[in-house]
Amino acid sequence: ADGDPAAGQVVFKKCAVCHSIDAGVNKVGPSLHGIIGRKSATAPGYDYSAAMKGxxxxxxxxxxxxxxxxxxxxxxxTKMVFVGLKDQKDRDNVIAYLATLK
Ligand code: HEM
Incomplete structure (x- = not known):
């Protein structure tokens, strides 16, 4: 909670290798447009792993x-081969940034 979207946009560079923020644009990973509040494994046209589908x-x-x-x-x-964000502040900030993508 309480993240800074501008700082989160910088953190998102780690995600942007695999994720677009544009609706309908899938890369190695699915588009993250509108991800906050979205049901898992529902980006149109993206081929999810069985794990994510479940x-x-x-x-x-x-x-x-x-x-x-x-x-x-x-x-x-999951086929998201990413170690994750271990820093709480990084997570708060990137989530605040993702919340702007709608
Ligand atoms: C899936 C976020 C980094 C590849 C997802 C999903 C989210 C997410 C929320 C689930 C999407 C859905 O259910 O529609 C993020 C964020 C990242 C990040 C915020 C950075 C902090 C990465 C990186 C890669 C990657 C670096 C590639 C090396 C994928 C793939 C999936 C996925 C392949 C689909 C997973 C599956 O079907 O099992 N990501 N991701 N992500 N992400 Fe990421």
């Missing part, structure tokens, strides 16, 4: 905070 989450800020701490522990078998 995760059955709603990406609230709290759920994202948990996921981004250790993605492969929270969704075992």
């Amino acid at each position: 995760a059955n989450k709603e990406w609230t800020a709290k759920e994202l905070d948990t996921y981004l701490t250790d993605p492969r522990a929270v969704v075992p078998g």
Whole structure:
């Protein structure tokens, strides 16, 4: 909670390798446009892993905070090969930035 979206935009460079913020634009990972409040594995046209299809989450800020701490522990078998953001401030900031993408 209480992140800084401008700082989060800088943190997002780590995500932008694999994620676009534009609606409908999937890269290695699905578009993160409108991710806050979205149901997991629902970006149109994106081929999710079986693990993510079965995760059955709603990406609230709290759920994202948990996921981004250790993605492969929270969704075992996910094809998001990313170690996560270990710093709480980085997570708060990137989530605040993601909240602006709607
Ligand atoms: C999936 C966020 C970094 C590749 C996801 C999802 C979220 C997310 C929320 C689930 C999307 C959905 O359910 O529609 C982030 C954030 C990142 C980040 C905020 C940076 C802090 C990365 C990186 C890569 C990556 C660096 C590539 C090396 C993927 C892939 C998926 C995914 C392939 C699909 C997972 C699956 O189907 O199992 N990401 N991600 N992500 N992400 Fe990331």
